Each structure stands twice: as C-alpha cells, then as structure tokens.
Amino acid sequence: MTSTVPSSSPGPSSGSDSTAGRTEGPILVVEDLTVTFPTEDGPVSAVQGLSYSVEMGKTLGIVGESGSGKSVSSMAVLGLHDAKSSKITGSIRIDGTEVVGLSENRFRKLRGNTVSMIFQDALAALHPFYKIGAQLAEAYQVHHPDASDRDARRKAIEMLDRVGIPQPDSRVDDFPHQFSGGMRQRAMIAMGLINDPSLLIADEPTTALDVTVQAQILDLLQDLQREFNSAVIIITHDLGVIAETADDVLVMYAGRCVEYGTTKEILTHPEMPYTWGLLSSIPDISASTDARLIPIPGNPPSLFSPPTGCAFHPRCGFKDKVPGRLCYDKMPELAPGSGRIEHLKRCHLANPDAIYRAEVLPEIAPDLVEEIR
Structure with a gap:
C-alpha cells in the first residue's frame, strides 16, 4: 500500500499561532x-x-x-x-x-x-x-x-x-x-x-x-x-x-491494510469479508432477544508463520467464490473497489458489493437491505 491511499480532505484553519509553522x-x-x-x-x-x-x-x-x-x-x-x-x-x-x-x-x-x-x-x-x-x-x-x-x-x-x-x-x-x-x-x-x-x-x-x-x-x-x-x-x-x-476508516488485518475509505462508504458498502465480519459482530439493539452475534470464525493468524495468499482466507466464508486457488496462493493487491472513488480493498472477489447486499446484509441488518443500494 503506497501512494494509492488518498488523504483526508483539508480541514478548516484555526488561525492560531500554533499552526503558523506548519507545512501545507x-x-x-x-x-x-x-x-x-x-x-x-x-x-x-x-x-x-x-x-x-x-x-x-x-x-x-x-x-x-x-x-x-x-x-x-x-x-x-x-x-x-x-x-x-x-x-x-x-x-x-x-x-x-x-x-x-x-x-x-x-x-x-x-x-x-x-x-x-x-x-x-x-x-x-x-x-x-x-x-x-x-x-x-x-x-x-x-x-x-x-x-x-x-x-x-x-x-x-x-x-x-x-x-x-x-x-x-x-x-x-x-x-x-x-x-x-x-x-x-x-x-x-x-x-x-x-x-x-x-x-x-x-x-x-x-x-x-x-x-x-x-x-x-x-x-x-x-x-x-x-x-x-x-x-x-x-x-x-x-x-x-x-x-x-x-471521517475515514483504515481496516487492518495481519499487519496490512485490507480496506480503506470514507466512514460512510465503509459502513454502507464494505467490500472486504473481514470488514463484513467486524460489522456482523456488532450487537444490534433492535434485534430480537433470541438473536445471536455472528462472530468471525477461527483466530487471527500467527505472524511467525502467516498463511500463504490472502492472510484472511483460513477464516473467510467466501473464498470458494473466487476461481481456482487464488485466495490460497496470491496476496491480493490493495486496489480500488467497485467503481467508487477513494475506496480501496484487498480482496480477490470480483463483485464484493453485490455479494454483501445479497448474502451478508440480509442476515446482519435485514431492515437496511432496501435502504442501502
């Protein structure tokens, strides 16, 4: 992950003396x-x-x-x-x-x-x-x-x-x-x-x-x-x-950035299964009393011997949607998401946003399926 990560937009200047020597x-x-x-x-x-x-x-x-x-x-x-x-x-x-x-x-x-x-x-x-x-x-x-x-x-x-x-x-x-x-x-x-x-x-x-x-x-x-x-x-x-x-979110897993974007974008259109797991683990106060949290399966990898390919693949329930052994053998690049500006994800899934809306969102927040498009 190098210069592909955009910076946050500039904030207003305070005009105080403490900012006088700061660089642009x-x-x-x-x-x-x-x-x-x-x-x-x-x-x-x-x-x-x-x-x-x-x-x-x-x-x-x-x-x-x-x-x-x-x-x-x-x-x-x-x-x-x-x-x-x-x-x-x-x-x-x-x-x-x-x-x-x-x-x-x-x-x-x-x-x-x-x-x-x-x-x-x-x-x-x-x-x-x-x-x-x-x-x-x-x-x-x-x-x-x-x-x-x-x-x-x-x-x-x-x-x-x-x-x-x-x-x-x-x-x-x-x-x-x-x-x-x-x-x-x-x-x-x-x-x-x-x-x-x-x-x-x-x-x-x-x-x-x-x-x-x-x-x-x-x-x-x-x-x-x-x-x-x-x-x-x-x-x-x-x-x-x-x-x-x-204002912006940087999601990390096994020492690397796996998703980056504005807060609104990450929370409404996440494109990395690890981020889906983090969202699924949040308690929903509007859910029924019988509802259970959906934890991320498995444990974080050992940094002494990290997995080959995508570090998240041993815990990912969507790796079978990727052809061949790509998730097992090749580390995905941090690349732009599904056509959205300033949204980067490290995942081999071809259309993660569609998978999220069709399979993940109905399970963790069914009331938002129609709202989030």
Missing part, C-alpha cells in the same frame, strides 16, 4: 511502513507496507482485532520502538519532517508537542507516585522550559477544566488512584493536548469504561478537536466508535 498538506504521511521484530524463532513483521495520511481537522479511524498492527504502527509514528529490538523501514513524515531514523533527542522535540498519544490504559500510563497536576505540568515544561512552576500549574488546572474535571483547582493535587476511570482518561486527554499538538493519537480511548462514560469521552475528543483543530487518529476494534467519530 497532510500533517502525517505514512508510506510503505514496515515494522519488524527479531525473535529467536525468526523475524516477525507486525506491520507490512502500510500507507496513509491525515489532514488537519480530520479524524482517521484505524480498526481491527488485537494483533492486527494498529498500535504497533502508531507507536512507530511516535518513535516509541526500541531501535535495538525493532527494524522500521518506509517513510513517516510529521509536519514535513521525516522521522524514520530520527535521533531520540530530535524526536523528543516532536513527541508531546507536534504529535501526542493517549494510551489505552490510563492507570498504567499515569505514574502512581506523582500527583496529576505535577505530571501535567512536567509535560508542559518539557516543551516550554521558560515556564515557571506557577505557570505550569496554572496550565495544568486550565487543561483539567477544559476536559471537564470538576473542581480542577483542588483535584490537580490528587493522585491517579483518587480519580475514577473516566476522570483518569480525561486527565490523559488533558496531558495529550496540553501543548496543542497538531496530531493526537488515541489508542482505544474508551477501553474498560462504561457506555455512558465512553460517549462522554468521545464527545469530549470531538469538541476539543474542533477547538484545537488537531488531526486525530482513533485506534479501536469497535466500528461503533468509528461510526461516531471518524
């Missing part, structure tokens, strides 16, 4: 990214040939099961892989700066400033021995060395207030264990945005939160994105989250 075009451009880890059993390619770009003010959703390479690829963007225990090839450009091979000292100037990340487990990401405010202030002073302790504390309180922490003047002195799960996640968002980054990566930002708090966190991210005009990447396995937040 996408804030993030990833091209042919491969991340390999050496092991005693041989090299493991966790990400292979991945390309995408993200514009300012837009949200890209990266979706897939555990082990698909979502977090590994984003950690490469932030330079968080140990150079001694990983090999990264390809290109990653953040605001025009090539970061593959960048020294750690130079990367620190970007990390937390131009690009920031909200980690999946807020309790593990926050240091238990330091107060919330001290950790926020440190994140601010690293990139604003001239700021006094008083200024940094004031900034920490301001950010806690922005993300909806009640009584931020006093809660700033609490330890992480004194915050609820939702409040810790809000504190992580405050830390991620404290330096007004151009790009914010949210790795499973609603994991382990109840549905009400999940909705609040997603609404908060969208509100803050509009305020800061940041580009956002949301990593998740939940297409429901993607439907609410993302």
Whole structure:
C-alpha cells in the first residue's frame, strides 16, 4: 500500500499561532511502513507496507482485532520502538519532517508537542507516585522550559477544566488512584493536548469504561478537536466508535491494510469479508432477544508463520467464490473497489458489493437491505 491511499480532505484553519509553522498538506504521511521484530524463532513483521495520511481537522479511524498492527504502527509514528529490538523501514513524515531514523533527542522535540498519544490504559500510563497536576505540568515544561512552576500549574488546572474535571483547582493535587476511570482518561486527554499538538493519537480511548462514560469521552475528543483543530487518529476494534467519530476508516488485518475509505462508504458498502465480519459482530439493539452475534470464525493468524495468499482466507466464508486457488496462493493487491472513488480493498472477489447486499446484509441488518443500494 503506497501512494494509492488518498488523504483526508483539508480541514478548516484555526488561525492560531500554533499552526503558523506548519507545512501545507497532510500533517502525517505514512508510506510503505514496515515494522519488524527479531525473535529467536525468526523475524516477525507486525506491520507490512502500510500507507496513509491525515489532514488537519480530520479524524482517521484505524480498526481491527488485537494483533492486527494498529498500535504497533502508531507507536512507530511516535518513535516509541526500541531501535535495538525493532527494524522500521518506509517513510513517516510529521509536519514535513521525516522521522524514520530520527535521533531520540530530535524526536523528543516532536513527541508531546507536534504529535501526542493517549494510551489505552490510563492507570498504567499515569505514574502512581506523582500527583496529576505535577505530571501535567512536567509535560508542559518539557516543551516550554521558560515556564515557571506557577505557570505550569496554572496550565495544568486550565487543561483539567477544559476536559471537564470538576473542581480542577483542588483535584490537580490528587493522585491517579483518587480519580475514577473516566476522570483518569480525561486527565490523559488533558496531558495529550496540553501543548496543542497538531496530531493526537488515541489508542482505544474508551477501553474498560462504561457506555455512558465512553460517549462522554468521545464527545469530549470531538469538541476539543474542533477547538484545537488537531488531526486525530482513533485506534479501536469497535466500528461503533468509528461510526461516531471518524471521517475515514483504515481496516487492518495481519499487519496490512485490507480496506480503506470514507466512514460512510465503509459502513454502507464494505467490500472486504473481514470488514463484513467486524460489522456482523456488532450487537444490534433492535434485534430480537433470541438473536445471536455472528462472530468471525477461527483466530487471527500467527505472524511467525502467516498463511500463504490472502492472510484472511483460513477464516473467510467466501473464498470458494473466487476461481481456482487464488485466495490460497496470491496476496491480493490493495486496489480500488467497485467503481467508487477513494475506496480501496484487498480482496480477490470480483463483485464484493453485490455479494454483501445479497448474502451478508440480509442476515446482519435485514431492515437496511432496501435502504442501502
């Protein structure tokens, strides 16, 4: 997957000073990214040939099961892989700066400033021995060395207030264990945005939160994105989250992109059987009480010995619709879908959209068969 993946359309300019030095075009451009880890059993390619770009003010959703390479690829963007225990090839450009091979000292100037990340487990990401405010202030002073302790504390309180922490003047002195799960996640968002980054990566930002708090966190991210005009990447396995937040969707399986398009296009006209499986696994609150979820059969492949041909073929119920042994022997290219603009799919099926509407959609959402054409 190289330059065939289109970038998101440009978002509106915020006009703030923080955007003055930014280059034209996408804030993030990833091209042919491969991340390999050496092991005693041989090299493991966790990400292979991945390309995408993200514009300012837009949200890209990266979706897939555990082990698909979502977090590994984003950690490469932030330079968080140990150079001694990983090999990264390809290109990653953040605001025009090539970061593959960048020294750690130079990367620190970007990390937390131009690009920031909200980690999946807020309790593990926050240091238990330091107060919330001290950790926020440190994140601010690293990139604003001239700021006094008083200024940094004031900034920490301001950010806690922005993300909806009640009584931020006093809660700033609490330890992480004194915050609820939702409040810790809000504190992580405050830390991620404290330096007004151009790009914010949210790795499973609603994991382990109840549905009400999940909705609040997603609404908060969208509100803050509009305020800061940041580009956002949301990593998740939940297409429901993607439907609410993302402009574009990148579906990953076994370290590769298997489908890419606008959110509306992917949710209404998916063309990769793996994406069909993800959609089939979403609970339908309008279904009868006897209805059962339709899981994807089998397990994700081992990256030590991935299947030949299409990596999804051992779990795919539609491979027999492809002539010969094409699915077993040849990896499909990432190619345009059924005549739709900016929709790419990695599948040998000749007319997947027709198969989806005729065979998959009536089973998972019969009420939408007539609506989706």
